[in-house]
Amino acid sequence: MARILGGDPAAYGTLVDRYTALAHRTAYLLGAGHEAEDVVQEAFVKAFRALSSFRGGASFRAWLLRIVANETHNLVRSRRRRAATELRAARQEPTHADGPESRAFPDTALLDAVRTLPEKNRAVVICRYFLDLTEGETAEVLGCPRGSVKSRGHRAFARLRELLAEPDKEVVGD
Structure with a gap:
């Protein structure tokens, strides 16, 4: 630097x-x-x-x-x-046409479910688990406290479990 x-x-x-x-x-x-x-x-x-x-x-x-x-x-x-x-x-x-994400993620059910999350929760899931950032890095990237990263992640995963456990429920992206 x-x-x-x-x-x-x-x-x-x-x-x-x-x-x-x-x-x-x-x-x-x-x-x-x-x-x-x-x-x-x-x-x-x-x-x-x-x-x-x-x-x-x-x-x-x-x-x-x-x-x-x-x-x-x-x-x-x-x-x-x-x-x-x-x-x-x-x-x-x-x-909604198939975009590059359909080629990047062969099974798009998870990605479609993540897209339905509120923006703040979705951003935490993406940073933590798709980009493999630490809690601290995620908090810094998103400009929020570490506690918010934890609570948003908890809520996001609870919602994802609901969405992915319902095989007949259609998940629609933004």
Whole structure:
């Protein structure tokens, strides 16, 4: 970090190389889908611009993933507004085509069930179990206390158990 803050752009390139795959996976799983690459690029640009606010000794990984999570959240929120506007304009129900997630996860029942969770609970499940982040990293990425990570995870898994235990119940994503 000292080299980066000292103005060495190659040092930042090393961090980009190290964290691009994880950032891409985070954006994708949090809902960016096919726009994950754009989200990651924007997150790295914002991280570079905000390097002076990075606290020394903190985890760069968690700090970066927090930026990725925020960018993804903004994208998802924007999509929802856009979809609602288009739906009102067209006065028809949206269609859901198979996306890249159907190829990434052959058995989509779990992913479909996770998509039905409230956003905060879904984000905890994704960070903890799809991205294998620690409780502390998840709390930092999502900007919430560790206790919230624990309680949201508990509620999420209780709901997932209900959804996945009902074989006749159809699970529909967002």
